[in-house]
Amino acid sequence: MQEDIAALTGERPGPGTLYGAIRRLEEQRLIEQMPEQDRRKPYRLTDLGARALQAELVRIRTVASTGLRRLATA
Template structure:
């Protein structure tokens, strides 16, 4: 399986988009607002739509029919699997780091 690491330096914005879509389909502006609520940092349109394009190219998300001039996206089964794998990897890494700091 191809994971999010295949996105290179764009993996963090892509991860945030996928986390946002884990709650259900959403259009770009809603994704942008959700990421801002999660991280206190709003991605710019170039970063957001660049990540969306790459995620679509890799088959992690797909566009749905346009609704009132808005184009919603959703996770694909492949994206769901890749997101879960990446979040489990991050959880394990964070646990090891906190253990080394004596904070686990």
């Protein structure tokens, strides 16, 4: 997960940051842990998490579209 985040953001999160985020996402029931696989602890989005992600991606797209439109007319 740290490598995926680093590839997307250019920075690798520290373990405290990552595990804190995972804990908060679990508390909000946005993700849930799956059975361990070779000492790895995989997670999956819950239905609630998928809906929250969808809403956030729509929000980000709206912000980006507005920004790009305004830049084009500047």
